[in-house]
Amino acid sequence: MRRLILIALPYLWLLALFLVPFLIVIKISLSDVALARPPYMPQLDLSAGLAGIKAFFSELDFENFFFLTTDELYWRAYLSSLKIALVSTLFTLAIGFPIAYGMASAPREWRPTLMMLVILPFWTSFLIRVYSWMGILSNTGLLNNFLMWTGIINEPLQIMNTEIAVYIGIVYTYLPFMILPVYSTLEKLDDSLLEAAEDLGCTRTSAFWRVTVPLSKPGIIAGCFLVFIPALGEFVIPSLLGGSQTLMIGKVLWEEFFNNRDWPVASAVAVVLLAILIIPIILFQRNEQKQREAEQ
Amino acid sequence: MPQTVFAPWEDPGEKPLIQFRNVTKKFGDFTAIANIDLDIYGQEFFALLGPSGCGKTTLMRMLAGFEKPTSGQILLGGEDIVDTPPNKRPVNMMFQSYALFPHLSVWDNIAFGLRREGADKATIETRVADMIRLTRLDKFARRKPHQLSGGQRQRVALARSLAKAPKLLLLDEPLGALDRKLREETQFELMDIQEKTGTTFVIVTHDQEEAMTVASRVAVMDEGQLVQVATPDRIYETPNSVYVADFIGDVNIIEGAASQTGDKVLVSWAEGASPLVATTQALLQKDQKCFLAIRPEKITISAEEPEVANKVQGEILDIGYLGNISTYHVKLPTGHVIKASATNTRRIGRRAFTWEDKVWLSWTDTAAIVLER
Ligand SMILES: Nc1ncnc2c1ncn2[C@@H]1O[C@H](COP(=O)(O)OP(=O)(O)OP(=O)(O)O)[C@@H](O)[C@H]1O
Numbered sequence A: 001m002r003r004l005i006l007i008a009l010p011y012l013w014l015l016a017l018f019l020v021p022f023l024i025v026i027k028i029s030l031s032d033v034a035l036a037r038p039p040y041m042p043q044l045d046l047s048a049g050l051a052g053i054k055a056f057f058s059e060l061d062f063e064n065f066f067f068l069t070t071d072e073l074y075w076r077a078y079l080s081s082l083k084i085a086l087v088s089t090l091f092t093l094a095i096g097f098p099i100a101y102g103m104a105s106a107p108r109e110w111r112p113t114l115m116m117l118v119i120l121p122f123w124t125s126f127l128i129r130v131y132s133w134m135g136i137l138s139n140t141g142l143l144n145n146f147l148m149w150t151g152i153i154n155e156p157l158q159i160m161n162t163e164i165a166v167y168i169g170i171v172y173t174y175l176p177f178m179i180l181p182v183y184s185t186l187e188k189l190d191d192s193l194l195e196a197a198e199d200l201g202c203t204r205t206s207a208f209w210r211v212t213v214p215l216s217k218p219g220i221i222a223g224c225f226l227v228f229i230p231a232l233g234e235f236v237i238p239s240l241l242g243g244s245q246t247l248m249i250g251k252v253l254w255e256e257f258f259n260n261r262d263w264p265v266a267s268a269v270a271v272v273l274l275a276i277l278i279i280p281i282i283l284f285q286r287n288e289q290k291q292r293e294a295e296q
Numbered sequence B: 001m002p003q004t005v006f007a008p009w010e011d012p013g014e015k016p017l018i019q020f021r022n023v024t025k026k027f028g029d030f031t032a033i034a035n036i037d038l039d040i041y042g043q044e045f046f047a048l049l050g051p052s053g054c055g056k057t058t059l060m061r062m063l064a065g066f067e068k069p070t071s072g073q074i075l076l077g078g079e080d081i082v083d084t085p086p087n088k089r090p091v092n093m094m095f096q097s098y099a100l101f102p103h104l105s106v107w108d109n110i111a112f113g114l115r116r117e118g119a120d121k122a123t124i125e126t127r128v129a130d131m132i133r134l135t136r137l138d139k140f141a142r143r144k145p146h147q148l149s150g151g152q153r154q155r156v157a158l159a160r161s162l163a164k165a166p167k168l169l170l171l172d173e174p175l176g177a178l179d180r181k182l183r184e185e186t187q188f189e190l191m192d193i194q195e196k197t198g199t200t201f202v203i204v205t206h207d208q209e210e211a212m213t214v215a216s217r218v219a220v221m222d223e224g225q226l227v228q229v230a231t232p233d234r235i236y237e238t239p240n241s242v243y244v245a246d247f248i249g250d251v252n253i254i255e256g257a258a259s260q261t262g263d264k265v266l267v268s269w270a271e272g273a274s275p276l277v278a279t280t281q282a283l284l285q286k287d288q289k290c291f292l293a294i295r296p297e298k299i300t301i302s303a304e305e306p307e308v309a310n311k312v313q314g315e316i317l318d319i320g321y322l323g324n325i326s327t328y329h330v331k332l333p334t335g336h337v338i339k340a341s342a343t344n345t346r347r348i349g350r351r352a353f354t355w356e357d358k359v360w361l362s363w364t365d366t367a368a369i370v371l372e373r
């Protein structure tokens, strides 16, 4: 009985906080927009009995999904999001791995402090941190002022409101999600493995590629997904730093919901986004599972 | 037909393969290896023996190139290798923790070193297959290390370190995780491999029996120093100190004061007891403190008073039954407890002595070793 409760608990959690809301979103995505509150129809009218339920279902259709294919805005937004998420993930890895490596090879007594420094930014609000990037990157911001002061440039660089600003924002924000899993695999790595590799004829560098990298693969994969998945749906960073030219699906979704008040189309966008995300999420789960098995 | 005994250390013309010259290793202000001088010859099976923490692994790691001596020289074939990185040394090591690559299969683990050498595919295949056969891992070649038992992992580690056919093979407690039978088999296999390949082995072990079985010479270490380096039989029969005598095998140590005439020493060891007699090559001063070391198997136990140089009477305190032999713990009136062992030629129910029997212990004047420290 206790076992049953223990098993049921995560499922109930999933049901209440994911499945039910998701079903509601699917239902809205199949509805039509309406000038009402809530701004869509049909509404389920249970007082009319079975006939009411029938009428309700007969009015649901896939119109909104078709609409997504007719306007090129949407698929361009999906593609551009994929590109931005992918590139940012690669940059996060390129910056995060050396940091994690440095942390793992630092003296043992320093490591908690270094870990603390990585987590420290989470103590201030995400929004405030993104706004501070506006202060750094804008044409009259810190960076441009500094570069002009040193005389490297005469005209301010246009970074703000370009994709570059979005990349900087995403890489900055999600860096800890890359560092932490990579660090945790690197920290567990037994130094004697590297010595064994050297003993068997590897140089330091080839020992790194043949032993360190393969053994930190689970951490690298976990980190990549932890960055890629939320970055794909990101909307705060592109809206604040990317300006009007940056196209990301999260931003489109936000505008659909709050500016156009077209809940059904917005829901359709969300459903498709989730469908795209399910593949990497499943791959991520498989990776975690495999790692757990390997550790046994 | 005269048989040539393998003893290059007795031939002054022979060049040692490895030479430690005044080697000291410090970790901070802790001295792990204190000023060691040691020669190891080609094709030797050299065993390092000593208590935990005495510096055996440190000595090995300096040979493999993972630690640099704080001072002193290490020569391999006459060349100083202190600054040679591990991957450039013709030395392979089997790690105490095995250090198998968890992401590679048994086969790939063994092939790792050969691949780094750039050996061609066919050579690698035959070599790995040989190693797998040698260590009897045929059934496990495709498995990953975490799917193996402790003993199987140990064999993989051994196979991997042998695969490159190094000039010098370092084995850090290679057989610790094996059960007794497999351990003995592997010991003989190691000796066999050593003979076949002509590789020089340096082996670390906690197990003195193992050291005695496999080694051509044994070095007994204590706190970063070499206490004695000699062949197993010399270590056992003529230890140079109480420490070595006590460390290798069972021994009775009796302390006393010496009085020497020629090569005979009379040792007065207890008030009112007649002195014990032993022979020695050393020169002891009158009344110098010394120790007699007597192996239990060299002591005869009897009911009647025997006609031998040394005899004491006592009462049996305890009997340790080991199957083939029994060890009698005999308490003397002076308070000393002496261990004497006897072969169990009769069945246990019919053995001659039992608890609280009064017995005589006796040994000849050549049985005891006189030690000054
Ligand atoms: N990297 C290090 N830093 C500080 N001290 C060390 C280091 N490596 C070894 N030591 C110390 O040097 C001494 C010798 O260590 P070593 O590993 O050589 O012992 P050992 O004889 O192999 O012991 P065991 O039989 O337990 O393996 C120990 O006291 C150990 O604590």
Ligand SMILES: [Mg+2]
Residues within 6 Å of the ligand: B056, B057, B058, B096, B172
């Ligand atoms: Mg050790």
